Ligand SMILES: Nc1ncnc2c1ncn2[C@@H]1O[C@H](COP(=O)(O)OP(=O)(O)OP(=O)(O)O)[C@@H](O)[C@H]1O
């Protein structure tokens with residue numbers, strides 16, 4: 017885990033950004049990250065442990081605890097666990113992406129999300145400008161495949177769908193859907209099972 021410093025990326029590198037509450041991080045996060053690296057040809061993935069999802073009402077566990085636990089789960093040489101949105105002072109993804117693109121010119125950022133988030137994407141703040149700013153890699157999640165592919169965002173962006181292997185090199189708007197072996201892990205289930213207490 018990198019503390020308050022900034023992760024390293026050099027121009028031309030393809031860096032996936034997996035934003036999330038990570039309340040707590042789980043094996044599903046790790047699995048989609050390693051699949052995303054392979055399928056979307058990413059050099060690294062940064063986990064952005066968010067101060068709070070603007071669409072969620074519940075208060076998550078403390079950021080410090082979530083980051084520390086995520087760093088334990090993401091034991092991988094090409095994953096950086098960060099709290100960059102605190103450093104950037106951004107709550108909305110559109111602002112996070114704008115700040116990272118300004119700070120890392122020439123780095124090819126790809127926004128990653130599970131397909132549950134694609135189904136909701138049209139409700140995000142400035143979602144069209146996000147789609148115009150970075151390629152988006154979507155990873156299949158149980159129960160959210162068809163709803164995502166038939167949802168508002170997927171339909172409006174239907175002409176921008178590209179093959180997974182080309183995604184990171186495409187200029188946005190560009191998105192790709194990876195039909196990975198699906199995993200049922202979820203933070204909600206871990207909280208409900210009492211494995212993680214807020
Ligand atoms: N099992 C999974 N399969 C595919 N994508 C996943 C999976 N778990 C999490 N994701 C994706 O990882 C990102 C971060 O997820 P998040 O931290 O909210 O975990 P979560 O398990 O979805 O949490 P919660 O149950 O609290 O909503 C989101 O884009 C989410 O869609």
Ligand SMILES: O=C(O)c1ccc[n+]([C@@H]2O[C@H](COP(=O)([O-])O)[C@@H](O)[C@H]2O)c1
Nearest residue numbers: 035036037066069071108109110140141
């Ligand atoms: O910017 C938005 O409007 C927005 C709305 C919903 C979710 N997000 C981001 O999507 C990521 C996944 O959120 P979550 O809480 O489902 O893990 C995380 O980085 C959030 O900040 C962003």
